[in-house]
Amino acid sequence: MADIVLINPKFETSFWGLEYALDLLGVKANLPVAALPLLAALTPAEHRIELIDENVRPIDYDRCARADIVGVTGMSVQRFHMREIIAELKQRGCFVVVGGPWVTVQEDYFGSDVDVIFIGEAETTWPQFLADWSAGQQARRYEQAHRTDVTQLPVPRHDLLNMRDYAFGSVQFSRGCPFTCEFCDIIVTFGRKPRLKTSPQIIAELDCLWRRHGMSTVFIVDDNLIGNKREIKAVLRDLLAWQQTNGFPLMFFTEASIDLADDPELLALMSAVNIRIVFVGVETPNEASLRETKKLQNLRQGGSIVDKIHCIQDAGLEVWSGQIVGFDHDGPDIFDRQIAFIQEARIITTMVGMLSAIPKTPLHARLAREGRLDEVDNPPSGTNVIPLRLDRDQLRRGHLRVMQALYAPEAYCERVRHLYLHGPLASLEHWPKRPWPAHLRQSLAALVQSAVIVLRLESRVRDRALRQAYRMMIKEALHRRSPLLLQILTIKCAMHYHAACLVKEMAASQHGINTF
Structure with missing residues (x-):
């Protein structure tokens, strides 16, 4: 033993x-x-x-x-x-x-x-x-000589952790992604053929997170939930039946490729099972950079990237995004283009990083051949990539400027308003209709959490301008008389406070934030 x-x-x-x-x-x-x-x-x-x-x-x-x-x-x-x-x-x-x-x-x-x-x-x-x-x-x-057969995996031992320490639970539906993005290590680790668990496996894990650990929000950690659209639809139908039977006890967020917008049936299923947020690897509005990095799924016909993001939002899902600056085809204009794109797309939460090369990825191999890798383990610039059309200090300063612009309180609150107060998510009409007792419990819980967050924002946020911005947004939410909408916007305030503190930390540092 x-x-x-x-x-x-x-x-x-x-x-x-x-x-x-x-x-x-x-x-x-x-x-x-x-x-x-x-x-x-x-x-x-x-x-x-x-x-x-x-x-x-x-x-x-x-x-x-x-x-x-x-x-x-x-x-x-x-x-x-x-x-x-x-x-x-x-x-x-x-x-x-x-x-x-x-x-x-x-x-x-x-x-x-x-x-x-x-x-x-x-x-x-x-x-x-x-x-x-x-x-x-x-x-x-x-x-391992072979990829794991995920249909044979047991329920994880979350009982060995104190789950009350965490904001969300986590569950994995599948592994692998069919795409070939040059910078991504997912296909190195998990391969390009998506492997899905069975519906009974997934439901057993979710049931445990809900009944045993009291979780109400769960992150589906798949790097691309929709890598196999046919199989994931079958799983989502089974999950929908479980949610309906139990009064929709869980809300989810997950990650998916932008071609989700091309499949109305899949969009409707994801919304119906109560997936409310989806992270999308948008990366860049620069089409030449998308071709460079082989992210061709973002260039498929069916509208612009902004159109596709709006399509997902119209189906009732908020979109979070990952953005990257420093591709070979990125010039000095990329920073303003990223800022304008995020505002137009109504993406509230976005992580903008500098392009970095992870070992064993195609990007790392290519840049090594070209002599464009910084071999220092923790480069002062924050990335091991030597850019082609930007100098490294220009990239670092531009990256910081993008983050500062996107998380300025006025810009952030404007995106929240355009999506949740005056946009497609204002009515919450896509949220599931719970039985009255469950709806009442959810509304009361939302009001309690909102009140607690508001009190903490008032007592713990030292920046008066930030407090004022949060008060205005919360006041607008109160006018809607929706406990769920109030809860969403108070959480948005807390998340903005984190981003604002992080950006301030980045600005104070003489080094870039390490992104790989």
Whole structure:
């Protein structure tokens, strides 16, 4: 029997981490990492396992020193802190294993500081390693010969985490994406053929998150939920039946490619099951840059990108977006073009990053051949890409200017008004109609959360101009006499406060914010 501790390192402050908003929302982190609860569920019963998410509680290194095996996972943005954690663990004599997205693309990053590494998916290699370790013959490196059959995965052990620490629950429907975006590491890790869980699997996970852990909002973490449109439609129909039977206990947000706009049936299904927000990798309004990076799905016929985003919004789904500056075809005008595009598209929440090259991606290979990679692990500019038509300081300053313009209170509140107060989401007509008792409970909960957030905004936001902007938006929401709309707009205020603090931090720094 092994005594095992698995660690998810604390993230540095980031756009999606919502660190500055967490206190306003009354939680410690936005959502639990998917890997740890799943690995725990895959661990044979004879082993003892403990999960530590450093985003909600500190690492107990004395506890780790008593364990037989300490596992660390992490993404590229966590790699610096991962190195610090591993150094501390090794100093205490721990047997350390490492897996996750970063070591998958940069196998030698931690060198001899770790005892075992896991490359790619680990659903079969993790149990194999534990069997090898028990026999005293573990290997140094594990990599699955075949992609995981996701239809065989168990319900993750979320019971090993305190789910009340998180704003949202998380669930995975599928893995893989059919597209070939040059900068993306998803197809490196998960492949281009989408693999879906069965409806009973997914519903079992959701039922557990709702009934056992009290979650009401769940992030479907798929990198592209609609990679296989035919199969996901079948799953959504089953999910709709479950939602209807239980009075629509869950609200979802997810990620999808922009060709969602081309399928009215799929749009209607997603709205019907109560998917209210969809993140779309828009990247850029520069069509030459989209062709350059092979994001051809954004260039398909059927209207402009703005038209397609409006189509998704008209179906009742809010669109969040990812934008990138620094493509080879981006000139000095790209910054103003990005600002104008986001305002026209009515995208309230958007993350604008500088193009970065992740190891093992086609972009990384191409730039390496061209001698355009910065080999410094943490470049001062915030990206390892040497741009073609922009100098690096110009890119860094332009990136900051875009974020400052988009998250100026006036611009942000204007996008909120155009979408939720005077636009397609103003009536909330696409939201599911719950039975009266459930509707009443939801309305009361929305009013309570709204009141709490408003009080925290008033007492904890020091910037008077920000407080005034939030008061005006909340006042407009109150005039609509809709508890749900009020809840949405108070959360938008909290999210803006996070973005405003992050942009201020970026401006104060002499270095770019690391985006890879």
